[in-house]
Amino acid sequence: MLLTDSMIFSLTEEEIGVDGNICPGKMLHLFQNIAGKHAEKFGMGFDDLIENNLIWVVTRIRFCTYGAFEANKSYKLVTYPLPKQSLLYLRDYYIYDENDNLLVKGSSQWCILDFVSRKIQRTTLDYDGEFYETKAFDDGFPKLKINGELPEIGSHKIDEKDLDNNAHTNNCRYAEMVEDFSDVKKYNEFNITFQKETRLGDVILFYKEKVDDGEIVAGKLEDGTVVFTAKL
Numbered sequence: 001m002l003l004t005d006s007m008i009f010s011l012t013e014e015e016i017g018v019d020g021n022i023c024p025g026k027m028l029h030l031f032q033n034i035a036g037k038h039a040e041k042f043g044m045g046f047d048d049l050i051e052n053n054l055i056w057v058v059t060r061i062r063f064c065t066y067g068a069f070e071a072n073k074s075y076k077l078v079t080y081p082l083p084k085q086s087l088l089y090l091r092d093y094y095i096y097d098e099n100d101n102l103l104v105k106g107s108s109q110w111c112i113l114d115f116v117s118r119k120i121q122r123t124t125l126d127y128d129g130e131f132y133e134t135k136a137f138d139d140g141f142p143k144l145k146i147n148g149e150l151p152e153i154g155s156h157k158i159d160e161k162d163l164d165n166n167a168h169t170n171n172c173r174y175a176e177m178v179e180d181f182s183d184v185k186k187y188n189e190f191n192i193t194f195q196k197e198t199r200l201g202d203v204i205l206f207y208k209e210k211v212d213d214g215e216i217v218a219g220k221l222e223d224g225t226v227v228f229t230a231k232l
Contacts, residue, residue: 020068
């Protein structure tokens with residue numbers, strides 16, 4: 001059995017940005033939802049892992065866009081995991097319109113943590129089936145770094161609506177925060193690296209830097225620890 005899954009979805013006008021761009025936060029929500037449902041089918045969902053004090057954590061996400069979206073039209077999101085790489089689990093995503101034109105391809109990198117210690121765990125867990133060997137991106141995930149001397153441009157205090165089942169900030173919320181602070185409204189690629197989890201009451205300080213091919217937005221704790229780095 002091929003390890004693939006799909007879902008049909010539509011978008012509201014509020015979820016679509018400039019010139020038909022899908023908002024990064026909405027994209028990450030779509031990726032998160034289908035990844036979670038697919039994992040559940042193989043006994044590797046949240047409820048399955050937490051019984052053994054384990055949780056999924058996403059560490060990197062990348063996606064590129066190749067066409068415009070329209071409100072209230074149907075789109076197909078396809079996902080499949082790639083063969084496990086030591087401690088890392090990779091998962092790719094593709095979005096097609098009603099005519100099977102590719103609009104988005106994306107990839108995510110996951111690991112499994114101990115829920116209490118928050119340390120990466122080496123387990124034998126893996127998907128049972130036939131893997132696709134095709135990768136969305138042959139060059140993997142880019143390294144993101146921001147100038148450490150940039151001025152702070154804003155802040156956000158984590159509250160309950162930001163949290164997920166793991167009691168830390170949902171990765172999709174970081175993408176929504178990037179949308180709020182970035183000057184880039186039309187983009188063709190989005191990358192985000194998650195470096196430190198945040199919890200209820202933490203304050204994230206935001207910084208941004210223009211680069212030759214876009215803009216980098218980073219979030220840090222008050223002690224300077226980098227929470228995430230994103231690039232549009």
